Amino acid sequence: MLPFPIQKLLSPVPLPVAGRVAQASLRRMLHLHPMLFDRLGEFAGRLIVFHPTDLDLEFGVNPRQRSVRAARPGGIAGYDTRISGPLVLLLGLAEGRLDGDAEFFGRQITVEGDMETALALRNAVEDASLDFATDLAPRRGPLRQPVWTVLDWARTALLAREIAQWN
């Protein structure tokens, strides 16, 4: 789970703000990884919900429409697949730093709904070799290195903390 102060910091984030940040991040990732959803094939039109269990938010992604929207947990109905787990684990899975099956065996994540979509998504995202620190830091300019350093440090520290907890 995210450290409590970070959870408190993020909990009052209004849905429109969370939605806009998520949409901007998705747009950025698709710009840098245009083949990100290529492996989804026939599953690209499915509605996939990600629920970071340590946030008071969930996100519904429609890969074909390249859109994402934010809602409070349980607020997105009619999804095809819903994947839940601590935020850091979900991001670690997307980057391929963690193994989805192992996290599932360890009961760290849960998957509800259509499993084909979940599998296709896992394989598609993993093959894209995402790196959130590199991808979300400014592309150039004086802020690039400091932002990357902070994001990379946060990723490493939070992932280590998460793994230590469930080990």
Add this chain to the structure above:
Amino acid sequence: MELICPAGTPAAFRDAVDVGADAVYCGFRDETNARNFPGLNFSRDELAEAVSYARTHDVKTLVAINTFMAAGREALWQSAVDDAAALGADAVILADLGLLAYAAERHPDLRRHLSVQAGAANVEHIEFLVEAFGIKRAVLPRVLTMSEVAALTRQVRCETEVFVYGGLCVMEEGRCSLSSYATGKSPNMQGVCSPASHVRYRQDGREMVSELGDFTINRFPEGEAAGYPTICKGRFVVAGEDGYIFEDPVSLDALSHLGALKAAGVAALKIEGRQRGRSYVAQVVTEIRRQLDAVENAEPAASPLNDTLRLMSEGQRTTKGSYDKKWR
């Protein structure tokens, strides 16, 4: 001994090469291989790039075309063999006798490995295939003891390859119909054991319930490590008591036998898991490479770095499987 590593995507393939694979095995994105899962496997272009990447690192590429051909649609499997040869694969891994014959006739210079799906578990079976189709290597089923592996390796005129880590098939490999019975789709024909299209997970109170088709496979209490939703590792009620009647949800870990396998003359060690993620490939291959190097260099046995292999395992538990089998 060669270390044969799995890859389900090009990214996993590169990871396997980078962390010490001697050869990487993979399949095309269709029903010609036994891991025909959504989003997994290689297009022809991706395989060409993978072969090229492997070559530059002196690593071999093995292409699994190890399901059984469907009557009337043989062209799908035959074109897979043709394409693997054209794209520069170092070997194809086959199970179907007709496809072995096709590969031997059309591509005599392409190495033919016998897939575990052929279920060849005795000298006579393997020798026949050496003679008839010129197989260069047989991947042995995970039903043999260490002494049986050693005896068989001594007697056959081809190399042997054995699994040392990963998911276990405990039934007759290549002939198991449990998943077909529950879903109508076959691991041996369509390449899908417990196809995702038929798998559901749901919460029932504090328990997680896994279902395959119309069958409940397991109910996991809160905190209990989970396994794959396969019937062979399902928990069923028999005579009023629930338990694992075929096999527990565990993975194979035969690393303590590396020295014995080397002494037995086994040519290659296989890691299961083309359906697994990049993290699995990177961590498992790294750890097994380290332990194998210690054996090859006659160094003291490398102790496991940590719990990596157990935590990567189904049910978070491991077994030495049939290598140490004490029952019959």
